[in-house]
Amino acid sequence: MLYKETPPSFMKYQSLLFFTFFTINILPAQINMNKGFKLLENGSFKEAKLFFKNTLNEYPNNKTAKLCYGRALGLSGNPEKATTIFTNLLKKYPNDFEIQLNYAESLLWNKQYNEAKVYYKKLIIKNDNSFPATLGYANTLSNLKEYKEALVFIDKALTLSNGNKNALLSKKYIRLGYAYKIQQQEEYKKAILLLDQNLKDFKNDSETLVSKANIYVLMKEFDKAEKTYKNLNTTNRDSILSLNGLALVSHLQNDDKKALKLSKNAIDRLSTAIDDKILKKETIERYIQALIWNKKYTQAEKEIKKLQENNTSADWITALGASLNMYKGNYKKSVNFYNSILKSSPNSFDGNLGIANAYFANDAFRDSYKATEKTLKIFPNQKDAVSLLKKLDQKFTPFVEEIVNYSFDNGDNTAITSNTKISLPINTRLSINPSFEYRKTDNKTTQNSATATSLSVGITYQLFSNIALETNITYQNVNATLNDYQQFLGAFRLKLKPYVKQNLVLGFQRKLENFNAELLGRQIIGNDYFVSYSINSNINLGWFGQYFFTSQSDGNTRNLLFSSLYYSILEKPTLKTGLNYQFISFKNQVPTIYFSPDIFNSAELFLQLTKDENSVQKKQWFYDLNGAVGYQFITNESKQLTYRVQSKLGYKFSDRFVANIFNQYTNLASATASGFTFTEIGLRLRWNFFKAPIFKRPQ
Numbered sequence: 001m002l003y004k005e006t007p008p009s010f011m012k013y014q015s016l017l018f019f020t021f022f023t024i025n026i027l028p029a030q031i032n033m034n035k036g037f038k039l040l041e042n043g044s045f046k047e048a049k050l051f052f053k054n055t056l057n058e059y060p061n062n063k064t065a066k067l068c069y070g071r072a073l074g075l076s077g078n079p080e081k082a083t084t085i086f087t088n089l090l091k092k093y094p095n096d097f098e099i100q101l102n103y104a105e106s107l108l109w110n111k112q113y114n115e116a117k118v119y120y121k122k123l124i125i126k127n128d129n130s131f132p133a134t135l136g137y138a139n140t141l142s143n144l145k146e147y148k149e150a151l152v153f154i155d156k157a158l159t160l161s162n163g164n165k166n167a168l169l170s171k172k173y174i175r176l177g178y179a180y181k182i183q184q185q186e187e188y189k190k191a192i193l194l195l196d197q198n199l200k201d202f203k204n205d206s207e208t209l210v211s212k213a214n215i216y217v218l219m220k221e222f223d224k225a226e227k228t229y230k231n232l233n234t235t236n237r238d239s240i241l242s243l244n245g246l247a248l249v250s251h252l253q254n255d256d257k258k259a260l261k262l263s264k265n266a267i268d269r270l271s272t273a274i275d276d277k278i279l280k281k282e283t284i285e286r287y288i289q290a291l292i293w294n295k296k297y298t299q300a301e302k303e304i305k306k307l308q309e310n311n312t313s314a315d316w317i318t319a320l321g322a323s324l325n326m327y328k329g330n331y332k333k334s335v336n337f338y339n340s341i342l343k344s345s346p347n348s349f350d351g352n353l354g355i356a357n358a359y360f361a362n363d364a365f366r367d368s369y370k371a372t373e374k375t376l377k378i379f380p381n382q383k384d385a386v387s388l389l390k391k392l393d394q395k396f397t398p399f400v401e402e403i404v405n406y407s408f409d410n411g412d413n414t415a416i417t418s419n420t421k422i423s424l425p426i427n428t429r430l431s432i433n434p435s436f437e438y439r440k441t442d443n444k445t446t447q448n449s450a451t452a453t454s455l456s457v458g459i460t461y462q463l464f465s466n467i468a469l470e471t472n473i474t475y476q477n478v479n480a481t482l483n484d485y486q487q488f489l490g491a492f493r494l495k496l497k498p499y500v501k502q503n504l505v506l507g508f509q510r511k512l513e514n515f516n517a518e519l520l521g522r523q524i525i526g527n528d529y530f531v532s533y534s535i536n537s538n539i540n541l542g543w544f545g546q547y548f549f550t551s552q553s554d555g556n557t558r559n560l561l562f563s564s565l566y567y568s569i570l571e572k573p574t575l576k577t578g579l580n581y582q583f584i585s586f587k588n589q590v591p592t593i594y595f596s597p598d599i600f601n602s603a604e605l606f607l608q609l610t611k612d613e614n615s616v617q618k619k620q621w622f623y624d625l626n627g628a629v630g631y632q633f634i635t636n637e638s639k640q641l642t643y644r645v646q647s648k649l650g651y652k653f654s655d656r657f658v659a660n661i662f663n664q665y666t667n668l669a670s671a672t673a674s675g676f677t678f679t680e681i682g683l684r685l686r687w688n689f690f691k692a693p694i695f696k697r698p699q
Contacts, residue, residue: 036068045076063089067102079109097123101132108140116140131160135167138174147178172198176211184381188219204231206238213245217252218383225249240266240279244286254572256293263290281316288320292327297538300324315341319350322358328538329501331362347378353385360388364465365428368392369698394655396425396693405662405682413516415441427695433458433472441517450480450520452512454489466497476512482521487512489525501536513552519594525553540568542578556596557587566606573611573623580604580628595669597634602668604630604642618655624648632669642668656688 033055039048049072055065066089074082086103093099100123107116120137127133134157141150154171161167175198179191192215198208209232216225229245232238243266250259267287270280284307291300301324307317322337335358341351356371369392375385401421408414421435437454458472474489491509498504513524532546548560566578581603586596606628613622626646631639643666650660664680 040068040071045072048072049076067099071102074106074109079106082106083110104136113140113143117144129160131157134160135170139170142174142177145181147174147181150174168201172202176207179211183215188215191215204234206232206241210241222249222253237276237279240269240283244283247286247290251293260290260294263287285316292324295538297324297328315345315348319354322354326358326361331358334358349379352378356388362465365392366698373699393692396428397688398424398690398694399686399688401686403682403684405680407680409676409678411676412445413443415439425693429462431460439514441520443517448481448517448521450478450517452476452478452514452520468495478520480517480521483523485523503534505532526550542566559585573609576608578606580606600634602630602632602642604628613650613652613658616652618652620652622650634669644668659685
């Protein structure tokens with residue numbers, strides 16, 4: 001995953017939150033356990049376990065040795081056995097407060113937080129001035145995510161033992177946990193205030209700074225995130241943490257080259273870093289991600305293979321392979337990678353959210369819904385999962401779209417068109433799409449006019465993730481100066497994805513030539529048989545081709561071939577340039593009725609800049625600017641210079657309502673006829689008239 005929210009880890013300090021010091025005067029004079037006490041105090045729990053086991057071999061009934069052996073067991077990874085030892089001691093010494101404290105702590109080791117809460121509460125009632133009991137209760141509340149009350153008791157513990165390092169450390173992690181909880185509720189400013197309190201007590205604390213920077217990333221305040229990550233740069237270890245964070249911020253600011261440079265710097269520093277396996281893993285992971293962001297797929301694949309040779313079963317390495325294939329467009333392979341992660345780690349964040357995204361990208365929307373819901377059950381309110389669920393809902397929320405445009409050309413043709421479309425997704429596969437169109441055309445020179453009204457019902461059905469069907473039936477009524485009539489039209493499209501990053505469309509459509517009033521009056525109907533194919537690559541090159549064969553009701557036939565080869569210069573916003581070629585040929589030439597050359601060729605160079613409406617947040621602008629210049633060749637005529645400008649500017653008022661204006665200006669003959677110039681301006685409105693899909697989310 002590119003970015004994931006991670007809660008602060010409590011595991012690394014829980015065992016050191018507090019330590020019960022024992023009185024030595026209860027021991028027989030001949031027993032010296034000072035060495036064992038020091039081993040416990042220094043965190044050498046395995047050595048302490050062996051020491052007290054040997055002591056118990058000589059003194060099997062010694063209470064203090066049993067107590068210390070239980071602690072050593074619990075803190076070295078055997079908490080269940082430790083609890084058993086403390087339970088047996090309590091049977092013999094039921095009122096021993098020191099044993100009770102250790103038993104309570106063992107409940108924490110065993111993650112029995114609810115039981116620990118009840119038990120610690122009894123101990124505090126018994127002795128409300130007990131520092132270990134108060135501290136233990138605060139940490140129990142923290143583990144139960146009851147942070148507000150945990151802060152009350154950690155402050156009380158600090159009044160009982162002013163400046164106690166373990167209590168201060170607990171307070172730090174309680175604040176981190178509380179800030180994370182508030183962050184999930186999107187109360188970012190409140191979370192920042194908590195973290196700032198931590199930084200007063202622990203100046204330049206790396207965990208706090210990372211948490212603070214993560215919140216700035218979520219707020220999209222990248223300048224503040226960058227500044228916070230730079231404040232980490234105090235030790236060699238922290239400098240690597242800083243570079244990893246700065247690389248992510250650069251990526252989110254669409255500067256992937258800088259991200260790779262920063263990440264490479266972090267990799268170079270690893271050799272001089274302290275032996276920190278987690279930091280090493282995170283740094284290598286960020287470096288491979290940066291390679292992927294920069295489309296250096298071959299190099300990224302080599303790095304992943306190197307990791308697999310040494311660590312074949314690591315889920316994070318598998319997740320990198322899945323991410324690589326997501327960027328390469330091989331979504332099915334990504335699904336397989338994520339499934340592999342989920343087999344070994346069913347509750348993996350990378351596995352669950354990763355497969356949800358992979359399903360979405362592969363148009364397996366039902367599976368994406370299920371995987372996203374599962375992710376949110378495991379990670380409640382996780383921002384990326386919430387965002388994906390929102391994206392799924394928006395895709396299947398019913399909407400109404402209105403497009404109104406006005407066009408004119410230098411042949412005195414004018415037209416006003418209004419098209420109203422409603423989309424009603426019944427489920428993730430089936431959508432019903434009724435629409436109504438009104439078109440009025442006039443010609444001041446010929447005095448011809450025509451009005452056409454059309455009522456259509458369309459159905460879209462997705463058979464599989466790589467196969468979809470689209471069909472519609474249209475009833476049309478035409479009132480023209482030359483003729484009045486009614487007719488049925490229709491279309492059928494079969495959409496296929498035969499290979500990675502390739503799309504094939506096979507179709508048929510029966511349509512009416514309606515460019516101007518005279519054509520509408522002549523009732524010329526064309527039957528189009530067409531095929532289109534598009535190929536995208538991982539080297540920024542792409543190609544689109546389309547071929548139409550049309551048989552017309554006036555006995556004419558047409559062949560149309562269009563081909564476009566393009567190169568992507570930028571991704572955000574999208575900037576493309578390329579070459580378009582078009583060929584048209586009619587069997588019969590009827591130039592007085594419509595443009596029908598024997599042979600027509602055109603070639604143009606184009607440049608397109610796009611910020612898509614699906615890529616912007618609410619209250620943001622989106623746009624599209626497409627300009628082209630070239631030549632057209634009509635039968636035996638000399639070449640003619642052509643130009644074309646298309647533009648769109650829109651605003652996303654909310655997640656439910658967008659609007660944009662658009663225009664087109666061209667002199668390309670295929671748009672109208674040879675020597676014509678054509679202009680169109682229009683307005684588009686789209687409104688999701690429900691807040692969510694009308695069907696129940698797949699579970």
